[in-house]
Amino acid sequence: MSKRRTERLLSIVVLLLSSRRYLTAEQIRASVSGYPDAGESFKRMFERDKDELRELGIPLETGKSGAFDDEIGYRIRRQDYELPEIHLTPDEAAALGIASRVWQSAELAGAAAGATLKLKAASGDIDGEEDAQRPSRSIEPRLTTQEAAFGPLWEAVRDRRPVTFTHQGSGRPEASKRELEPWGVVYRRGRWYVAGYDRVREAPRVFRMSRIIGQVKLSGPAGSVKVPDGADVSELVKDWDRTPPRDRTAVLRIREGAGVRLRQWARDVAAETDRWQGWDRVTVSFADSGWYADYLAEFGPDLVVLDPPDLREAVIRRLKGALA
Amino acid sequence: MSGQSAAGPPRMVTSAERLRRLLALVPYVVARRAVGLAETAATFGMTERELIDDLNLAWCVELKSPEPFCPIDLSYEDGEITISQAESIARPLRLAADEASALLIALRMLAEAGGDSDAVASLIAKIEDAAGAAAAASSQVTIQIDRPNGPGVLAALNEALSAGKRVHLRYYVPRRDEATERDVDPIGIRVIEGGTYLKGWCRRAEGVRTFLLDRILDVAVLDVPAEVPEEAESAEADERLFRPSETDVQVELELAAEARWVAEYYPYESLTELGEGRLRVVFRTPNTDLFRRRALHLGEECRVIAPAELAEEVQDAAAAALALYD
Numbered sequence: 001m002s003k004r005r006t007e008r009l010l011s012i013v014v015l016l017l018s019s020r021r022y023l024t025a026e027q028i029r030a031s032v033s034g035y036p037d038a039g040e041s042f043k044r045m046f047e048r049d050k051d052e053l054r055e056l057g058i059p060l061e062t063g064k065s066g067a068f069d070d071e072i073g074y075r076i077r078r079q080d081y082e083l084p085e086i087h088l089t090p091d092e093a094a095a096l097g098i099a100s101r102v103w104q105s106a107e108l109a110g111a112a113a114g115a116t117l118k119l120k121a122a123s124g125d126i127d128g129e130e131d132a133q134r135p136s137r138s139i140e141p142r143l144t145t146q147e148a149a150f151g152p153l154w155e156a157v158r159d160r161r162p163v164t165f166t167h168q169g170s171g172r173p174e175a176s177k178r179e180l181e182p183w184g185v186v187y188r189r190g191r192w193y194v195a196g197y198d199r200v201r202e203a204p205r206v207f208r209m210s211r212i213i214g215q216v217k218l219s220g221p222a223g224s225v226k227v228p229d230g231a232d233v234s235e236l237v238k239d240w241d242r243t244p245p246r247d248r249t250a251v252l253r254i255r256e257g258a259g260v261r262l263r264q265w266a267r268d269v270a271a272e273t274d275r276w277q278g279w280d281r282v283t284v285s286f287a288d289s290g291w292y293a294d295y296l297a298e299f300g301p302d303l304v305v306l307d308p309p310d311l312r313e314a315v316i317r318r319l320k321g322a323l324a
Numbered sequence: 325m326s327g328q329s330a331a332g333p334p335r336m337v338t339s340a341e342r343l344r345r346l347l348a349l350v351p352y353v354v355a356r357r358a359v360g361l362a363e364t365a366a367t368f369g370m371t372e373r374e375l376i377d378d379l380n381l382a383w384c385v386e387l388k389s390p391e392p393f394c395p396i397d398l399s400y401e402d403g404e405i406t407i408s409q410a411e412s413i414a415r416p417l418r419l420a421a422d423e424a425s426a427l428l429i430a431l432r433m434l435a436e437a438g439g440d441s442d443a444v445a446s447l448i449a450k451i452e453d454a455a456g457a458a459a460a461a462s463s464q465v466t467i468q469i470d471r472p473n474g475p476g477v478l479a480a481l482n483e484a485l486s487a488g489k490r491v492h493l494r495y496y497v498p499r500r501d502e503a504t505e506r507d508v509d510p511i512g513i514r515v516i517e518g519g520t521y522l523k524g525w526c527r528r529a530e531g532v533r534t535f536l537l538d539r540i541l542d543v544a545v546l547d548v549p550a551e552v553p554e555e556a557e558s559a560e561a562d563e564r565l566f567r568p569s570e571t572d573v574q575v576e577l578e579l580a581a582e583a584r585w586v587a588e589y590y591p592y593e594s595l596t597e598l599g600e601g602r603l604r605v606v607f608r609t610p611n612t613d614l615f616r617r618r619a620l621h622l623g624e625e626c627r628v629i630a631p632a633e634l635a636e637e638v639q640d641a642a643a644a645a646l647a648l649y650d
Contacts, residue, residue, distance in 0.1 A: 005339040011385050014395045017412030031389040057420035082415040084454045091443035102430035115423035121352035121416040141437040141515035158461040173581050173600040184464040190518020210588045234466040260503045298617040300641035304648045321623025322642040
């Protein structure tokens, strides 16, 4: 069935592209193999075929050829259909090769591959095309989307549609229902975020996609989301994810050989003596985010915080927690 | 059409997908006058048999009215395809919104990562131009990746890559809290899951390894040509950072709501919601050191359920650490 259908769809495309006039459904039926006689079943089949062609991005236009025609016809204007001329230099072809491998996820890997084929089809042979096929000795970035929410949120952003979903914030026992007008998606530090106007909180909000649980539902028609002028989605995400400045000083006692990374960024390292032979006194700058104490606890019996007292207490608390 | 499954041969291709492919295949051949069957099949990710089926399908298209007419004429002989007539479909279809966006976002990622910036910028401009309105949605996607600490490291590695030289690394291994020394023949720079990595042939491990640029404490370009075994260079298929193996240990943790982020950091095998935001997660790891450190980091927000030895290690380490504060 699939083969005959493909043949039929291809015939329609060729027919409508070659015709300057609008062709009626009946004229199409008469030209294209594989349709039944005129009637309900033909109408249904033709409707499905039209939908499928439009879904593929084929600009199927409807209209009337003359003022005296009373039946609607169809055509595909060549300038709307054809990809404009595009010529790639060997360097650009190499970049295209790398770009076509960037997406590792189902949603957009296929689209990127499809686009690459069209561009190759449009541009003819390129010197160095074969080089571009080889994994190059250069920078190869990868984009993954493990987050189930990515697909529907991308669709919502692309078509400017509002969405509803359930969000489980980190550290919050309760998940909450959200209604969002999405302005854009951001990939930052290996994670996907969606930002937009939260209708419940009545303010701009950022959500990490991995914290969206269950289904994302499209809750309004295409084009119904207005992105305000000057809305800067990447700034919103940066604010949400801002790293505090390293403006505090800690003095640590670290066992020799341990804490390689801490020593790398240390302001001062001095060997201890007497009872603490085999240890170093290491002075570091740190950011007061609460997270630093947790990080120091990781070193277990290889590290002691000497100062400041609040950091020392926080590490002790963490270790007692691990012991409990 | 929905409902097709990706698993198992024969691969089902919907009529829409097949039409999309044909509408690119015909202009691809037309633009090249004559092109090899094998090469074309490889470019389109299909077998030669599938390719010949597609060519036959195109060749069979016949319009019946006003008079019978075959719009596409082609031949494939001696492994070479030529299309002598393709009528109105000699040019490819415009890019769809998803296609233009997927490629433009990928190119911006490449630019952010520090790829060949002139070629990337001019290619972006050409694609935006050719795509027209279809490119609009891509502007709603922003890509930000962190510049690795120390720009000198990336510059030195790029220099080694373009000159084909070996490098010497001092490399930090956090799970052992240890700096290691090794010689590496660079294969390329990869940017995956937010991190920038050097992929290379590690002479110490005699295998392909990836090195997070942030953990390279020191790099020296050696005056020795890099020698990457051929099979290592082509083994690019599975680039996921974590590859579970048969010999891995299962680590089961119970996480408080505050520690849910741990499940976002490491790929897990199973995850159970326990209510009030609590989770039970099973990870697989070749080495439990990392999770010992993680458990100390999380304190009361994490309980090690299994293996029992790991739970004991965490207790011992915490007790020994607390003794130092007495």
